[in-house]
Amino acid sequence: MRGLFATGVGLGFYNTTAYGVELQEVTIKIKDLPERFSGFTIALLSDTHASMIANKGLFDEAARLIMSKKPQMIALTGDYISGSTKFLSGAIGKFRQKYLDQLLDSLSVLKAPLGVYAVLGNHDFWSGPEAIEAISDSFTKSLGVIWLRNRNLRVEKDGEAINLLGVDDYWQSSCSIHRAYQGLDKDSVNILLSHNPDINDDVPPQMRIDLILSGHTHGGQIYLPFIGCPVVPSKFGQKYISGLVRDGERQTYITRGVGHLMAPIRINCPPEATIITLEKAA
Ligand SMILES: [Fe+2]
Numbered sequence: 001m002r003g004l005f006a007t008g009v010g011l012g013f014y015n016t017t018a019y020g021v022e023l024q025e026v027t028i029k030i031k032d033l034p035e036r037f038s039g040f041t042i043a044l045l046s047d048t049h050a051s052m053i054a055n056k057g058l059f060d061e062a063a064r065l066i067m068s069k070k071p072q073m074i075a076l077t078g079d080y081i082s083g084s085t086k087f088l089s090g091a092i093g094k095f096r097q098k099y100l101d102q103l104l105d106s107l108s109v110l111k112a113p114l115g116v117y118a119v120l121g122n123h124d125f126w127s128g129p130e131a132i133e134a135i136s137d138s139f140t141k142s143l144g145v146i147w148l149r150n151r152n153l154r155v156e157k158d159g160e161a162i163n164l165l166g167v168d169d170y171w172q173s174s175c176s177i178h179r180a181y182q183g184l185d186k187d188s189v190n191i192l193l194s195h196n197p198d199i200n201d202d203v204p205p206q207m208r209i210d211l212i213l214s215g216h217t218h219g220g221q222i223y224l225p226f227i228g229c230p231v232v233p234s235k236f237g238q239k240y241i242s243g244l245v246r247d248g249e250r251q252t253y254i255t256r257g258v259g260h261l262m263a264p265i266r267i268n269c270p271p272e273a274t275i276i277t278l279e280k281a282a
Pocket of ligand 1: 123
């Protein structure tokens with residue numbers, strides 16, 4: 001059994017190293033998108049899971065790939081570190097500033113003319129209030145990150161605008177799509193950042209959300225032929241595992257993320273850095 005586990009870990013290292021980070025470029029068509037936002041690019045980065053088992057090389061590579069495309073906006077969707085206060089205690093250790101510093105060093109190149117926006121993931125919350133404060137402060141100071149904790153703001157470009165919303169992690173009691181949506185209506189394009197794509201379950205019909213940008217499910221992290229992903233932390237099973245998913249007029253893009261959880265294993269599921277280009281739907 002130990003031999004099997006060791007082989008699995010070895011294959012995981014190999015798999016991750018062999019693939020590196022994959023740059024995923026996707027075009028998403030949105031109804032009523034203002035003309036000035038046609039061709040607008042958003043970089044999406046998620047689930048770095050900085051910890052003692054993280055690979056800083058993957059963070060560097062993801063940041064480099066993103067900046068090679070000069071995105072106009074950058075969205076960060078949580079799980080920056082691996083928390084251990086709820087689960088995994090002892091397996092990956094408690095929050096350590098040095099792992100956050102390693103991540104910040106890698107991400108320090110991230111810049112975009114219309115801003116860098118972020119929400120928090122379940123592992124950020126599970127790491128405790130001290131970790132949340134450290135992440136929030138350092139990301140703002142070092143990267144100029146604007147946090148979207150159950151709120152929205154207008155993003156303007158040459159006199160036209162879309163709205164950007166963000167919620168706290170779906171599994172936290174502080175998550176509120178209603179607070180995030182306050183003041184918005186169905187007359188404008190609304191893009192939501194939510195770590196967990198299960199937020200779809202909280203969107204009522206009277207709310208207009210055109211696009212949700214998420215991570216969390218890691219593409220399953222381990223994808224087995226004929227079986228799929230053995231473990232997916234979603235009430236919808238494999239539905240929101242990765243890529244673009246449509247629910248009526250609403251679309252959700254789920255990135256496989258950069259890091260890994262529990263062990264540095266990714267099988268048939270390479271780490272991802274994403275560039276999304278918005279186009280107006282016909
Ligand atoms: Fe995650």
